[in-house]
Amino acid sequence: MKRIGILTGGGDAPGLNAVIRAAVKTAIRDHGCEVLGIRDGYDGFLEEDGILSLGAEEVRGILPRGGTILGTANRGNPFARKVVRDGQEVTIDVSDEIVEGIKRQRLDALLVLGGDGTLHIAHELAEKGVPVIGVPKTIDNDIGGTEITFGFDTALNIATEALDRLHTTAESHHRVLVVELMGRDAGFIALNAGVSGGADVILIPEIPFKYESIVAKVMERAAKGREFSLIAVSEGAKSQGGQQVFSRKGDEVFVPRLGGIGSMVAEYVEKKGYESRLTVLGHVQRGGTPTAFDRWLATRYGSAAVRLAARGGFDRMVSLQCGHITDVLLEEALSSPKRVRPDDDSVITARSLGISFGDE
């Protein structure tokens, strides 16, 4: 193995730079390998200045830095790229150009740090002969084949701190405070932060809720003299028989943007006579310095990805299982996205503590 490339795709997540740093150090020290960074996801292969050399100097000091030094993009699937031709918007497949770009760089391996969208593209490129290795990144923690993705722990800590802060102001004003959290179709951030931050109601995509049940919980607390409540709502939560709420529809370029369910919950509760306010935590959950856990996990993933490449384990993804780093087929990881199991012990524990999921 002489030359490897690294790219970061999809939404950023704390820990991306820690993976890059670990991969570069391992590649240079243990394999005497040259490392190239690809700017802005797969697009870097198509741009004139899309490739940069990554050495010890380039990765110095980046371990605690959020974001990604390589830049990222969460649109522009090379298999379905929207372009304007003769004044008309058309969708074209530029994947062969990407494959050509990879060949031009004479890469023996391409490490792809991404979530489900980016890793799906990686798997499709592998089917065209590209030697890809996946590294599971996302604050949503929704990738199968691994116990945890890097970025999740940081988002969880930020969301928990937000709940702690909302707690004191909710209590002072005797209000219901609703916080809408990210996570797409997986409720891990809302569930784990809700439990850790003492939420009274947790609404997640995997357990559709009834508006009346939320208010019943608020009333039950008020009757006991607890005249405030905290509600953690996952952006992908939906009511029983209802649909997920989007702030923008998707198209060939953009994935649909979830958002708005928190405001519907806050409005409903307020209409029932309880003063409510909404906080949408948004991208704060993705930004800034990674937690120690994410740095540790990201570093292990980055180093293991280079070792996997050296063994020729392509079309595979590094993963954490039973506390140890191993690897799985990309196809296997992508075919079973991870979701909160309604019968999981964390849900049962939350219920035992009196937390409502709005479903009873």
Ligand code: F6P
């Ligand atoms: O997948 C990560 C994530 O932050 C989701 O939780 C959220 O729905 C989405 O990305 C937001 O994407 P964007 O950065 O395009 O607004």
